[in-house]
Amino acid sequence: MIPRLRPPFDLMDIFLSARVGDGMDIQRFEQDFADIFDFPYGLFFPYGRSAMHALIKAGGFEGKEILMPAYTCAVIPHAIRIAGGKIRFLDSALDHFNVPAANLRDALSPNTAMMISTPIFGYPVDKSGYRAAFASAESDCFELYDLAHGFVPEDIKGPQSRDAPAALFGLGISKTATSIYGGMLLLRDLSLYSEVKAWRDANYTTPSVGASLSRFIYAATIWAAFRNPLVYLCDFLERQTKLLDPLTEYYYSKDGPRLPEDNFVHPTQFQARVGRRQLGKLRMLAARRWSISETYEIRLKKEGFVPFESKGTPAFSHFPLSVARREEVVTAMRCHGIQLGNLIDYSCPDLPGYEDCEGAFPNARRFGRSMINLPNWPGMQISDIQRVVEALAKVRNAAPQLFERD
Ligand SMILES: *Cc1c(COP(=O)(O)O)cnc(C)c1O
Numbered sequence: 001m002i003p004r005l006r007p008p009f010d011l012m013d014i015f016l017s018a019r020v021g022d023g024m025d026i027q028r029f030e031q032d033f034a035d036i037f038d039f040p041y042g043l044f045f046p047y048g049r050s051a052m053h054a055l056i057k058a059g060g061f062e063g064k065e066i067l068m069p070a071y072t073c074a075v076i077p078h079a080i081r082i083a084g085g086k087i088r089f090l091d092s093a094l095d096h097f098n099v100p101a102a103n104l105r106d107a108l109s110p111n112t113a114m115m116i117s118t119p120i121f122g123y124p125v126d127k128s129g130y131r132a133a134f135a136s137a138e139s140d141c142f143e144l145y146d147l148a149h150g151f152v153p154e155d156i157k158g159p160q161s162r163d164a165p166a167a168l169f170g171l172g173i174s175k176t177a178t179s180i181y182g183g184m185l186l187l188r189d190l191s192l193y194s195e196v197k198a199w200r201d202a203n204y205t206t207p208s209v210g211a212s213l214s215r216f217i218y219a220a221t222i223w224a225a226f227r228n229p230l231v232y233l234c235d236f237l238e239r240q241t242k243l244l245d246p247l248t249e250y251y252y253s254k255d256g257p258r259l260p261e262d263n264f265v266h267p268t269q270f271q272a273r274v275g276r277r278q279l280g281k282l283r284m285l286a287a288r289r290w291s292i293s294e295t296y297e298i299r300l301k302k303e304g305f306v307p308f309e310s311k312g313t314p315a316f317s318h319f320p321l322s323v324a325r326r327e328e329v330v331t332a333m334r335c336h337g338i339q340l341g342n343l344i345d346y347s348c349p350d351l352p353g354y355e356d357c358e359g360a361f362p363n364a365r366r367f368g369r370s371m372i373n374l375p376n377w378p379g380m381q382i383s384d385i386q387r388v389v390e391a392l393a394k395v396r397n398a399a400p401q402l403f404e405r406d
Helices: 013-019 025-036 050-056 075-083 101-107 127-136 192-205 209-225 230-240 269-280 282-304 326-335 362-370 382-398
Strands: 041-045 066-068 088-090 112-117 142-145 166-170 185-186 319-322 371-374
Touching: 013 142, 013 209, 013 269, 013 362, 025 041, 025 185, 025 269, 041 192, 050 075, 050 166, 050 185, 050 192, 075 088, 088 101, 101 127, 112 127, 185 192, 209 230, 209 269, 269 282, 282 319, 282 382, 326 371, 326 382, 362 371
Parallel strands: 066 088, 066 112, 112 142, 142 166
Antiparallel strands: 041 185, 166 185, 319 371
16 A cells, blocks of 8 residues: 655654753744745744634734635634634636735735645645735735645746745654644744744643643654555555544644644644654655656656646645545556545535635635545655556546546
């Protein structure tokens, strides 16, 4: 079985991090992270969504209008809702899951306080188009890059977050780099940083003594669960039960806006140490995902598939494809020993709790129903990639209607 997910850490990362520190590792992690992405300030949170929540609360965005993609991870609108931001969703393009500049331009108004630019699956957004939209609407709204997927999507001028006032990263177990759970908020403005930090520190409690141990056990369990032959067992458990939900994408709460119970507990120094070790490998981890995905792109095109176009260099946290009949493709691929992902299998405005959101989002809804993700974790071999492509081609040749869209 080729699993769809394999955590990016080695067992050594968690063992070597399980030591007594000097209590400064969170600060070091925040500074290192900021340095790498060329921001002056970093704030480490228990989840990526917690960073979003704190920014709304402490940055003066309560009650203000916030634009964001309809096709994105549900935890972001959840956090905004709960913090009291006013969400306005933007539809995807007809032929691409990212939000096109025209949709941003149509939505911008003097009421817009923030735009969340999200390079979904690491595919760069149309940054120059977004800039032109801000300029033509004379909008000086705050732009937050949600880089929870690919960390460093680039366009022709460099990393997309190069001049944005803020960027947010997810550091959960399935992300490009991980601190087991966690999220990082990078900021450029000192006074905003000071406000968000003060708000966080006033509202968050210190983790219990057991928190590091439970994160350690969780990480070791995940590590073990995604090695063969346990992968078969996990695949079975995942399909038949909800036992593994916390280990997989399903903890993204599709039942309505809420935050995790431990949202207001600081992450541990242990997590910061794991995160710092991962930062040291970030280039390598990202480069591997990139080269696997590039290989997919070339081989899939040769087989007549149509991968998504990208303007610039994607950071490829995932390798997405759009198919006509997803469930059947997933089942058929499983028969070939390949586990596909279907990350973001919804459009946010369709989720419970967002009935009052204005607008129609036909493209986001279509992507929510049609996207699959091919396995692209670091460590996959060329032969694994070849197996995935061959299996897809076999499934398609046997049943082209599963792939063809009308
Ligand atoms: C994972 C993710 C986040 C943050 O996730 P947390 O689980 O809260 O750490 C934010 N945005 C996107 C697009 C994501 O995929």
